[in-house]
Amino acid sequence: MFNQAALQKGEADQTAAAVHAREHSKQQDMDPDEWLLCGICGNRIARTADRVAVEGQHEHRHVNPEGIAFHIGCFAGAPGGSPVGEESSYFSWFRGYSWRVLLCTACGLHLGWLFVSSGHQFHGLILSRMVQEQGNISH
Numbered sequence: 001m002f003n004q005a006a007l008q009k010g011e012a013d014q015t016a017a018a019v020h021a022r023e024h025s026k027q028q029d030m031d032p033d034e035w036l037l038c039g040i041c042g043n044r045i046a047r048t049a050d051r052v053a054v055e056g057q058h059e060h061r062h063v064n065p066e067g068i069a070f071h072i073g074c075f076a077g078a079p080g081g082s083p084v085g086e087e088s089s090y091f092s093w094f095r096g097y098s099w100r101v102l103l104c105t106a107c108g109l110h111l112g113w114l115f116v117s118s119g120h121q122f123h124g125l126i127l128s129r130m131v132q133e134q135g136n137i138s139h
């Protein structure tokens with residue numbers, strides 16, 4: 001005969017992971033020195049304050065000749081990116097602009113493109129390859 005005691009102990013929930021709830025600190029959208037960081041190495045790429053609108057909007061979605069879609073944001077400056085290679089007008093997404101590839105100065109990740117026309121330039125940065133800097137990192 002089976003006579004198992006079916007004692008139900010009120011077991012505490014001991015899943016260690018479940019206890020670890022982390023709260024995000026409030027982000028201050030007004031901080032002019034908020035940066036977008038390289039998603040790989042954390043290098044400071046561009047200030048959010050340097051966002052600009054090109055052809056009427058800041059964000060653009062384009063497809064390159066290989067069929068890869070990119071979601072980019074336009075920035076007046078990108079101190080953490082360095083343009084490499086030849087200037088090209090091939091398949092340029094912006095009328096009148098040619099482009100150069102823009103790499104992270106620290107790790108070489110392809111971050112986007114520098115778009116250049118006569119008298120004007122801007123940086124088109126791939127938004128998914130960057131992360132927003134948290135406001136209260138202090139080292």
Ligand SMILES: [Zn+2]
Pocket residue numbers: 038039040041042043104105106107108109
């Ligand atoms: Zn990097």
